[in-house]
Amino acid sequence: MKTMINKINMRSKEPISLLFIICSLFFSVACSDMFETESDRQVFDPELDQKTDSMFYTLGILKGLQQVADQYVMTGEMRGDLVATNIYTETDLRELADFSLNSQPSAINSNKFNQPYLYYRIINNCNYYIAHRDTTLLTGSRKVAIPEYAEALAVRAWAYMQLAKTYGEVPFYTDPLVSIGDANQNFPTKDLQGICDALAPELIKFSGTPVPTYGNISAGMLNGTTSSEEKIIQSDKAMIPVDAVLGDLFLETNQYEQAAKYYFNYILVNKLVAEQAYVNPSSYRQELAEKLPTDADVNTGDGDYFTWSSIFSISNPKDIVSYIPLASNELRGVTTELPRYFGYDFYSTTGGSSNSTQRYLVDRQIDASQTYYQLSQKQEWYYVPRTQNAAANIVKTANIGDMRRFVTMRSVSKQDSIFSIMTKFFSANVPIYRTATIYLRLAEAMNRMGQPEAAFAILKDGIKDDPSSIYLYFHPSDYDERMGTLEFLDKVVPFLSMENSAIFVNNWGIHSRGTNYTQGAFTGYQLDTLVTQKMAELNITPMGNLKDTINAVEDLICDEMALELAFEGNRFGDLTRIARHKNHAGFYQSNYGSKWLADKLAYKNPKVSLLEEKNWYLPLK
């Protein structure tokens, strides 16, 4: 160009025409793309039309989940009934725990766990992906982009659901925001129902779609002077499945049939079996003192099982359907403060092995509440005396409580003090869905569908077509008015149908994970007994009708969620959801659920009245 101008200079003596030539030359190139510059450090306006695009953007979405992990757990757990604050608790956590958080989220002086934009980051990344992804790409006849496309839909719905559960009504949009003008407009707000209505129909189209998988991903070598263990992530477990989110969306909005349908669909398609998980009480002789009966057979030996603690192992966690894996240290990616809050220095570089006392922190900020300990302690532990054979009809009970608490809360001593620390985050993994979660929520839905017996089966024996389980605990008192349990499990939620029954032969009751022998007719863990107990606890005079049973079983499921899923971030969401079920059902007084919730949390002396549903939510601008 320059030489051209010089040439023109030499030949032309007409300055005006020359200027005109130059001007027109420059104006012709001075259209907007002249000012489009490129960088290999950033990507501008990607088209997402290559097969290889998918992974990077999907991982970008998953990274958004990592960034919100701490907030997800803390807003879910601190406001629930399972945690207690102590003298080391920082103000941000305290504000959540006593419901005094009233500042609106903004960058300055706001609670660090009240950053809704982190969810919107996930949402906007999903929106971009959904809007731009070319879903028609084929490898052979397989649409290769579909699993990732469905994943983006699922994650977006999950993120909206968390927002609505935390904030009530939230701004809602599904087009990607790519300009400030777009971002600063006022968006319509939606609550859980609105979000379900808006997002479920599209998600349903992808029901049954398998999650994408990229094989194993390394989260880096673990910290520690002697450790050389590498943390390995199964990428498919870092994904959120469509059907689980659909189940949640319907369950949150009291649409139980739909919820059960999609939970079960996930279970069926993925052959998800709630296997027996076991906590060996002999490992806790010291804590149990003399309470452990001498005739207890502590080796179960009953079929396939895994130790319950392996759910929280670092690299190959059992029972996990989807989780948020965090990096081994901050050089390797997004990290989490959760272990530290609960008294464990996961990132310690000097603390030696993962069980070294050096890693335990006296100044942990969160303890387990008395409610949690009492609930655990109150459970009976069932066992078959050693002298009996496996098919025995004698099942004894021992007053040693639910064993899961010993795994969850480890008693340690350090610097002359004895305290308990919570071990579930020793892996720096944050579970979102576990097999237990899916089954328990299915139980919650089936119970509200009018099938408390089927729901209870998930706690007790596990739903399986096993001749040894003869379902004696079924309680068909009003059999005439509703579908029989077996028929329900054959047709509506067809665990026991001909084609499916073989899949679930290894299902075990969730409650047995902590209390051992809950199966069969001879154990003390029976529906009638427990419902009666529960109703007494709830101060409800038994009228012998189904409503009371459903209400009581719902509380049993709620307790089971505490025992199985404590501190994983579900609790406040579980409580409010169940409170909404209770309010929605209207079995007793109209705000029965709110009152139930307020009672459960009364011990925390909340700064606001939880009788009002609006106070269940954090403030959002």
Added chain:
Amino acid sequence: MRRLRFLIISFLSFIIIPTPAIAQDDDATSEETTTQKKLKRVVVPSYPVKEVKGICIDAATKVPLAGIMLNALGNDNFTAMTDDNGEFIIKVPVYTTALYVHSPQYLSLQVSISERSDNAQRLEIRMLPDKFLPMFTKETNIVASNTESITNTTAHTIEEDAGEIMGADVRTLIRSGNPGNGAAMFIRGLNSLNANAQPLIVIDGVIQDMQQTRTSLHDGDYTNLLLNINPEDIDKVTVLKNATALYGAKGSNGVILIETKRGHSMATRIDANVGVGVSLQPKLPTMMNASQYRVYASEMLGTYPTISQFTDPTTFKFLIDDPSKYYYAMYHNETDWTKEVYHTAMSQNYNINVQGGDDIGMYNLSLGYTDGQSTARENGFNRLNVRFNTDISILRQLKVRFDMSYTKINRDVFDGGAPADFDAAPVSSPTFLALIKSPFLSPYTYNNVSRYFSSTLSEADDYLTMLDTDLSLGNPTAVLKNGSGINKNRVETNHFNTVIAPRFDFNSWLSLTETFSYTLDRISQRYYRPNNGMPLFLIEGIGSVQNKAMSMFAKETSISSDTRLQLQKQMGPHSLNAFVGLRYLNFAYDNNQPEGQYANAANDKTPNISTNMDFYDATGANDEWRSLTWYANADYNYRNRYYLQATLAMEGNSRFGSEAKGVKIAGVKWGIFPGVQLGWAVSNEAWFQSLNAQHSTLSFINYLLLKAGWDLSGNDDISNYAARTSFGISKYLWMATAAQLDNIGNEKISCERTSKFNFGFKASLLNNRIGIDFDYYIHRTNDLLTLKHFDNLVAGIDNYWSNGGSLSNTGFELTLTTKPVVAKSLQIELGASIGHYTNKVKSLPNDSRIYLDGQQTAQGFTSSIYGVDNIATIVGQPIGMFYGYKTTGVFATDQEASTAGANGYLYLTDATGAHKNFYAGDMHFVDINGDGEISEADRTIIGNPNPDIYGNIFANVNWKNLTLHLGFNYSLGNDIFNYQRSILEGGSNFYNQTTDMTNRWRTEGQQTNVPRISYGDPMGNSRFSDRWIEDGSYLRLRTLRLTYKVPVSLSWLQGLSLWAEANNLFTITHYLGSDPEFSASNAVLYQGIDPGNVAQGRTFTFGMRINL
């Protein structure tokens, strides 16, 4: 043919680094022609003329001067010369109002003449010798600018000179005592908040990107691209304080125009300059000696949280007082560590410059070598530079300017100053380690057998490692030894530039020029923190690290093209100089910055970054930005009385959003930058002349120019991609790659805009013996680049770059120059300048409130810079105020402490909500809101880094062949946050402290202003408070130079002068730090924060200059 030969020789001479002989050969073969011959005879339109008579006399001796040239101001067609009696008669058109009088060895003058054409007028023009600073040129400057020629300099980089000479025009802050680091420059206050506030640098008409906001690997270091220009190669420096609209979106911080030397005369001229100097160790804080430190450290031990676990007193071997014991000698030394890291440094400078040419081409060739060592050992630089500037006539109408330059700089650099974050890495700055290192240790290991210290360097100290291994400090002597090397701590820059600028003259008044420039800057930086002599360091959450290696390779290519059509015409009384043009700039910068650290297996012999390292990472940038600017400028004057300059620039810029402010043409938003300047040469008015003639009282005014103007300039240092929606590429877990939306493009993002009002005058009084230059200005910057929170939270990103907020700078500059003694052999010139500005934030985009005077009402925000939330930007206040706690001394007694608060003791609340009282020995922080709690609500403004006035004072004394130059700089009323002192007197760890800390509070009732010491400082006694804010006012004798011109007149030797220069001979200041002049960063919010980089010491340089 000759043209071709000239070009070939020129190229060859450039390549083989020529000797003067070649240049002279070339000169010898050229014909003896003069440039006058080539001038086309211009047909001069005939105007009615008037005759002006007069005499030129020497102002000192009153002797009439022959051969003084005169012409009508602004019109070379009417000229005359004085005769042997000094008398002249010049015929000039009747509209002429002033003459331009000039001659070698005398200062050029503009002299007003009367309107009348009768012979009553007889001018007496007193010529002043050119020993003084120049006053007039043949043009009249109506903008607020200042031009200085660079003649004698020992500076390594031009800003150092600019600061000394320009005084009030540019507030320069020498960055540090490390040679070549240059100076931060601020013209007319702080015209930005988050964007670059340094002036635009234009070298020989080409706009530069000086990478002013890029980072360096070493603490306290700055990669100064101006170092690429040898000040010896610079002819003139001009500071444009206003009227920068021509530079579009780049001129809002003012412009510095640098012109390099060019060949002007056909006579070959060889100029050699040699200088050698020494720099002395700068002033340093007085640290405690070994016994003082031993007491301090043992007291500090008592406050250590886990000290109760140590029951055996011999655990701490430095406390053993029995000389017969093994460890006694190891811990009983008296080491002055500063001697280990500072030394008397040498500097050398060699330059040769050859000018010459013929009627085909003129050239200027220069070669320079500079070696500047720092007083900090193993720091310094050397520079080799070559510059070749030519002006070639290809055709009668076609001329080409062809320039090339190449500079290679090697710099040895170590970390300097106190680190901002002590948790990220071990202290690695040798100069800072030398202050905090325990004086009872020795740099060398003790051999208990021989009972002598060996020559083996000590490892990191271990006298506290039983408490915590992280308390160990490195051995600065070992760091210097193991860290130096070309593959370790080294910065290498290569700068290449070429300019080709053909110019076509259509006729005598119209020309077209195309200036094309290509610049390549390659900067390679290596950082190495050695293993031997440094402690293992635990980085929280990551692990222990030994050594650290970083490297950064940056490359920037700058391409610019400037096409300009220029019209220059005198039409009777109307004079017009106008041009229109198009400027295209393209900058492409990329860097790669890998770094790594070993957890073990470090080896100082292989300081390379390797994947075997336990911790490695890489970052980088890849930025490209472009702009296209249409511009037009017209300078018009009527009879040299009324001046008008009008400018309009229209800029499209890749950084602007698609909906940016401006007009939309061809799908692009163009920012519009207009400017208009007015001037009125009052002394050229007829009535002024007649008044002058009638009232002799008025005749003391020789010259008076009033000026006023307004212009609008931009600052495009907005984030390169603020306008673009982008996905950032980052890691998901260890190895996987994730793309995440990291910016939402602001389609409205545009440059910051500064409007500049200027009112001023320039006067020359008492036979030009007194010169006054005064400018008052009002600058208002709108559309400040600020991080704005989203109106709602849905974007998934917390904030974005936007244009919001405004600020103002108002102030004045006054320069006064006097010539009290004008005698035959003695001339004295004295002058001073005063600059003043008031900076004020007018508005901010976010309505966040911070505490001021106990009320949370001040709109603004805080930034954390060498502290936590310690720099406040508040509407109605200047930018970057120091924001913290006020103190009123130390509680001497419990009685005093227990009644200080609203309800007894003052207290603070820790993170868990527990109260902790301030007891006797703690600082008494002022409880501004009176609630009894010392909390963020009690923070307020405690200092202002902006000076009240600043400037320079200078004196030039000529006595025969001796010239004495004195240059002072001063700054009054600015506050400094002495960050280094806050560490050296923090009393919160085992670092050695200044001797002031021997006054620390120890017993009930002790009256002192130093609080008790306590490990970890749980009460925050050393927090950011007015304890660390000091008055930074100073007056410094920056330069004292004596030049002796040896009277020689040999055919081969044109001139010889010897000179000696002393720098920083003394500084008058109350500042407790080493040096009140420093700049930790160019960034606006970093001003006035002293991390204790290497201070400037006294420098003495001697040299000679030879003209052949």
